Amino acid sequence: MITEAAKDSIRAVIYIALYREDREFISIKEIAQTLNLSFYFLSKNLLKLVKAGILESFRGPKGGVNFKKDPKEVKLIDIISAIDGTHVFESCILGFKECSETNPCAIHNKWAEERKRLYDMFDISVKKLADEIKSGDIKNIKI
Amino acid sequence: MITEAAKDSIRAVIYIALYREDREFISIKEIAQTLNLSFYFLSKNLLKLVKAGILESFRGPKGGVNFKKDPKEVKLIDIISAIDGTHVFESCILGFKECSETNPCAIHNKWAEERKRLYDMFDISVKKLADEIKSGDIKNIKI
DNA sequence: TAGATTTAAGATAAAATTATCTTAAAATCT
């Protein structure tokens, strides 16, 4: 559905939103350790978010990453888009180049609805998610 | 979402349901050529369906594959299950081993609903799909 | 029976994803 790279990145971004508080930058090492992720793999993936303009980074002691865009404006779908692309949400599930309402594959109608729902599921801002978590709307939450 | 192997296999199985008529076996070569798939890759994948008891096969001229189970009893989810497994439909989208109602990840509730819907989307028999196609309920269909 | 056809099985390789390491560059700290 989404790659490991996208999963890790989503978790990292939620972590940043939750724990940045008034810090300038959060080190990738801290994120990787806390979330039990590979520092190497996470570094590469977060770099993609930096290049996509979602995060900014800073080198040296006190360095790390943080949001460049306001987390209100960053949606999970933006993370997935920067890491995996959006092909999954836009294309035929049986792999046909030209699959549409007028020229459908055998399950076009069903999948067309579901892929929209999936897109909508990820069309939620990191800020909103972080707020839900902070407010305790979700108990025993884990990132 | 599902692998290329699963996509190809679903298309092949629909093809068999549509075009087997009263033939004993349909050759993999015919299927691959008609659906524009790799004969090699398709052979390997259909063999998995044979081993899963969904199809049966026969060697030699007049050989090929055909349903072992009644296509009424074969659902798309069974194809996906035999090729990809059902992990996608059962597991946390952020990759947590123990993600549940009482111990949820940040998007557990949303994903729990969507993955059920996805499962249900594939919980349709090949016979039913083939009938929908034959009856013309779906126009300009392509397999 | 000999040759042709078709799936079975396993070897090999190409491509994509994930994982790890090394070196460089930028910033900080002493």
Add this chain to the structure above:
DNA sequence: AGATTTTAAGATAATTTTATCTTAAATCTA
């Protein structure tokens, strides 16, 4: 200034998925 910390960039390798080929086994046809 020199050592340390941290991201950047690129090299390398492991794993998984996809793709292709070869040989074997089963079956049919002539």
